Amino acid sequence: MKRIYAFICGICALSAFTSCENKEVEFDDFDYQTVYFAKQTPIRTIVLGDNVYPTELDNQHQFEVYATVGGVWKNRQDRTIQVAVDNSLVAGKTFENGSTIQALPEDYYELLSNTLTIPYGKVMGAVKVQLTDKFFDDAKATSLNYVLPLRIVGAKDSVLTGKDYILYGLKYINKYTGAWISHGTDEIDLNGVKSTETREAEYLEKNEIRYLTTEGLAVSNYSVPTTVEAYRYDDAAKAYKKTIVSLPCNLKLTFGQDESCTVVPSTAGCTGSGSGKWTLKGAKNAWGGKDRDEIVLNYTIDYEYTDYDPNNNWAAVQRHKIVKSADTLVMRDRQTKLETFVVK
Structure with missing residues (x-):
């Protein structure tokens, strides 16, 4: 009888443990959210041909510029950001070697949208840019000379001061490099x-x-x-x-x-x-x-x-x-x- 009682107690204890489930802890977001460009002066090399990472966009002569959102544990909505080209960001500026930073000429690219969307469940979103043949015909595009200067000009969220712009350095390598x-x-x-x-x-x-x-x-x-x-x-x-x-x-x-x-x-x-x-x-x-x-x-x-x-x-x-x-x-x-x- 004692053995039966002990067995029943064991089953009850096991049921108690297995019936408990760990629930995902939900944290509140911060009081306000900010959108921003994570890096201000990245260099994007358009890699033609293959590489160890995907180059589908590169071979279509395209690239994406990303912005991010902060102040949330989980992004529960689509967030839209308006961006614009602002050539004044590079006026009178030089690279570390003293050479002049040149804004990417208008006929070298097309900004495919002025609205960047950070989708639900993600913390980053991008705007796509299409390069024209003139970019690839320019010998200066094979090294760092050109920059696409973008600024955040509108958002429902707060815009993080000092990170509301990006100077997106551009160059390319051919498939033989x-x-x-x-x-x-x-x-x-x-x-x-x-x-x-x-x-x-x-x-x-x-x-x-x-x-x-x-x-x-x-x-x-x-x-x-x-x-x-x-x-x-x-x-x-x-x-x-x-x-x-x-x-x-x-x-x-x-x-x-x-x-x-x-x-x-x-x-x-x-x-x-x-x-x-x-x-x-x-x-x-x-x-x-x-x-x-x-x-x-x-x-x-x-x-x-x-x-x-x-x-x-x-x-x-x-x-x-x-x-x-x-x-x-x-x-x-x-x-x-x-x-x-x-x-x-």
Whole structure:
């Protein structure tokens, strides 16, 4: 009988515990709510092509500017904010390097609405902006020169003082820009002495990293410096000494509609030519178990440099290092990061 009684008590206790439910604690909102721009000087890079994060808007030449609401535990209503372009916000202002901050020209964009909505259940909302072809045709848009200045001009909520505006820095990179893994074969003619260098590490990602930067929508710059041994005068020793000399060379890659490209040196002291082709996900299972974008290049570069002849009273002589390269580039990353700027 005692066992039965104990069993019944246990069941009752278990029922008591299981019948209790933790309810979500509801907090009251603050006495008033504010709307504002969380950051005043962000930099937005329009990333064309793929990236580790979604780029659908970027490839439509669009972006969104976000505002947020504070003073609520949970947003229980749609909140509308009126915004307007205010170029006076950048009048007479400069970037940290001293260059002038320029308001984004009116024909470079279209503000798709002057009303920004923070929807029920969310604490942020955005207004969408459409960029025009003129933005991408401007070489200055490949680096930070332009800013879209927006100000909150109306809201039912209070507007947070000092955060009622945003200077939205803008630039873009084309789909070829980024850090690339370079591997291949170089046939070298160093003043008549010929050799072949094969650049193939055991693991693809261990090969040399090279970089492409944006010059235009379909034009990229590719830096391919080399080194040679040459005599240079040492002021401290008051004598000529053989040293390692770096020879810069920048290649301009211009892509066509079929994604083939021409290769032309754009640096004084190097000449040559070549061709290539970009292929979306062309490097199959390249690294990290994923397909990667690929550029296959074939080019010849003549690096001309000055040396000094020890057998002819140190007379200056012109020498050449000619490199014929079969160069395959595999995309590693797009070199994008969170950025802000300083106003002076």
